[in-house]
Amino acid sequence: MNIIALVKQTPDTAKLSRTLNGLQLMADGQPRIVNPWDEYALEIALQLKEKHGGKKVTALSLGRPEAVDALRTGLAMGADEAILVSDPGLAGTDTLGTARALAAAIKKIGAVDIIVAGRSAIDGNNAAVPAQVAALLGLPLVSYVAALKTVDAAGRSMTLARALESGRETVTARLPVVITVVKEIAEPRYPSFMGIRKAAKAPVTTWSLKDLGIDPASLVPQMSWEASLPELREVQCEFIPGTPAEQARRAGDKAP
Amino acid sequence: MSNDIFVWIEHSENQADSIAWEAMTAADGLAAGTGGAVRAIVAGANTRALAEAALRRGAASVFAADDASLAGFRLEAAGALVAGLITAHTPAAFVAGASLRGLELSAWVAARCGAPLAADVTDLSVAKGAIIALRPTLAGNVVSKVTLPGPGTRVISVRKRLFPAAAETASSGDIVSVPAALAEDAIGTKIVSFEPAAAQIALGDARVVVSGGRAVGGPDGFKPIRDLAEAVGGALGASRAAVDAGWIPYAHQVGQTGKTVQPDLYIACGISGAIQHLAGMKTSKTIVAINKDPEAPIFKYARFGLVGDIFQIVPALAAEFRKKLN
Numbered sequence: 143m144n145i146i147a148l149v150k151q152t153p154d155t156a157k158l159s160r161t162l163n164g165l166q167l168m169a170d171g172q173p174r175i176v177n178p179w180d181e182y183a184l185e186i187a188l189q190l191k192e193k194h195g196g197k198k199v200t201a202l203s204l205g206r207p208e209a210v211d212a213l214r215t216g217l218a219m220g221a222d223e224a225i226l227v228s229d230p231g232l233a234g235t236d237t238l239g240t241a242r243a244l245a246a247a248i249k250k251i252g253a254v255d256i257i258v259a260g261r262s263a264i265d266g267n268n269a270a271v272p273a274q275v276a277a278l279l280g281l282p283l284v285s286y287v288a289a290l291k292t293v294d295a296a297g298r299s300m301t302l303a304r305a306l307e308s309g310r311e312t313v314t315a316r317l318p319v320v321i322t323v324v325k326e327i328a329e330p331r332y333p334s335f336m337g338i339r340k341a342a343k344a345p346v347t348t349w350s351l352k353d354l355g356i357d358p359a360s361l362v363p364q365m366s367w368e369a370s371l372p373e374l375r376e377v378q379c380e381f382i383p384g385t386p387a388e389q390a391r392r393a394g395d396k397a398p
Numbered sequence: 399m400s401n402d403i404f405v406w407i408e409h410s411e412n413q414a415d416s417i418a419w420e421a422m423t424a425a426d427g428l429a430a431g432t433g434g435a436v437r438a439i440v441a442g443a444n445t446r447a448l449a450e451a452a453l454r455r456g457a458a459s460v461f462a463a464d465d466a467s468l469a470g471f472r473l474e475a476a477g478a479l480v481a482g483l484i485t486a487h488t489p490a491a492f493v494a495g496a497s498l499r500g501l502e503l504s505a506w507v508a509a510r511c512g513a514p515l516a517a518d519v520t521d522l523s524v525a526k527g528a529i530i531a532l533r534p535t536l537a538g539n540v541v542s543k544v545t546l547p548g549p550g551t552r553v554i555s556v557r558k559r560l561f562p563a564a565a566e567t568a569s570s571g572d573i574v575s576v577p578a579a580l581a582e583d584a585i586g587t588k589i590v591s592f593e594p595a596a597a598q599i600a601l602g603d604a605r606v607v608v609s610g611g612r613a614v615g616g617p618d619g620f621k622p623i624r625d626l627a628e629a630v631g632g633a634l635g636a637s638r639a640a641v642d643a644g645w646i647p648y649a650h651q652v653g654q655t656g657k658t659v660q661p662d663l664y665i666a667c668g669i670s671g672a673i674q675h676l677a678g679m680k681t682s683k684t685i686v687a688i689n690k691d692p693e694a695p696i697f698k699y700a701r702f703g704l705v706g707d708i709f710q711i712v713p714a715l716a717a718e719f720r721k722k723l724n
């Protein structure tokens with residue numbers, strides 16, 4: 143079984159502060175991390191290899207050249223290979239362009255059984271790319287996976303539990319499949335010291351759009367967007383004084 | 399290319415989810431801008447009553463796909479159906495609610511149809527034929543204004559609880575039967591079982607959320623928080639700190655790596671107000687914060703602040719609300 147973990151490098155939203163707003167954080171040179179959800183995807187990809195008879199884990203990312211750092215985290219955690227799709231023609235692409243390039247990269251990687259991604263990325267927050275990759279590749283998608291139940295590599299299927307708003311759905315999917323995972327599924331491992339050393343020297347393959355046979359003109363989004371800071375909500379906090387009982391009574395009086 | 403707006407009617411076993419009628423309102427607003435009609439898409443088994451409900455909620459007509467293969471929501475089956483209808487009719491937009499299912503459905507359909515996608519939007523308008531959507535990104539710290547000029551179908555999912563639910567009217571219209579797009583053996587998934595969440599109010603739908611944070615101190619510390627939630631008929635939330643400490647299951651986590659909520663009232667108990675938590679709740683209509691530290695960042699977002707010990711104030715509040723509501 144070959145497994146691909148999709149990994150995105152995102153701004154480090156933990157660094158947001160009163161002196162570093164969202165627009166500033168998105169600018170060049172600001173701290174970047176592995177999208178927190180994708181750490182869970184990497185962990186599950188590695189567990190699929192270790193516990194469920196997987197052969198190889200490939201960490202796949204799309205981004206600017208510096209996204210190689212996110213892939214090195216994946217390698218340090220234990221991924222066997224890392225591939226970065228990077229091309230000036232990808233600047234300003236939308237989720238669909240991203241999904242098209244990733245789908246082409248997955249085809250180029252070849253035999254794959256399970257593609258794992260985080261449930262969304264903290265920057266764009268579209269939760270769209272894994273579903274779009276599945277749609278483009280004609281593969282089933284099982285999203286918001288909270289537990290792997292069984293993996294039947296010979297029978298080419300797996301059973302998973304999904305965490306939905308109204309409850310937990312158990313689904314059997316045939317392989318190859320795209321899955322997205324939520325935080326509940328596992329605790330991501332820390333890269334070992336040896337892992338970090340190995341990852342620092344490991345080669346990372348980079349593919350351009352030309353390598354993937356994609357014409358950049360085909361990726362131009364049919365939409366445009368501009369980013370701004372959210373309007374500051376003018377909230378003047380009214381502090382309610384008194385003993386706890388008095389505070390509760392006064393607060394109760396404010397309720398409609 | 400038509401000016402019509404297609405809307406997805408999300409349901410659980412033929413009971414419409416509230417997000418379906420919120421999406422209807424969003425679709426209605428777009429249709430007013432494009433000069434088209436709202437056409438609902440209902441997929442399931444034995445959906446006649448649901449299709450009629452969609453007409454009463456304002457759809458000019460309904461495409462109803464009634465097939466055993468559509469009985470539970472499966473992305474490939476639903477997606478192929480919607481993509482087929484979009485390809486056949488080229489509506490100006492397809493709108494779904496940004497529930498977990500609606501998010502993946504809209505993304506999948508956009509990819510299949512080669513259409514632009516605006517996901518989880520909080521505001522919609524039409525200007526000179528272009529659809530303009532606002533969507534929060536970067537954990538709510540940036541707003542993205544997305545312009546989808548067309549021509550062709552634009553795919554949109556709308557965030558929960560931001561568009562009012564479409565009211566029932568006396569309107570009528572046609573129910574058009576359409577076949578399922580995929581045969582059972584062309585669908586790569588099977589639903590084995592569904593285990594409903596314990597009978598409690600879902601965070602995303604709640605009008606009131608009461609959340610506990612680090613200051614709760616342990617699993618037992620959630621008892622008064624849970625009690626206050628019950629007293630006000632609200633859902634129970636938690637900060638990441640409390641979830642990571644193992645005091646309460648992840649399903650209750652509000653924030654960047656948890657759920658996003660926008661209740662009418664959010665009561666934050668012993669939550670300092672880290673940016674990651676604020677990302678999940680700062681669009682709540684009224685925020686009440688209880689914290690022993692008057693400098694806690696949460697008070698910057700709170701309409702009312704109660705400085706003090708949550709273990710004294712929270713039970714007093716529960717008693718007060720019980721008195722008021724009875």
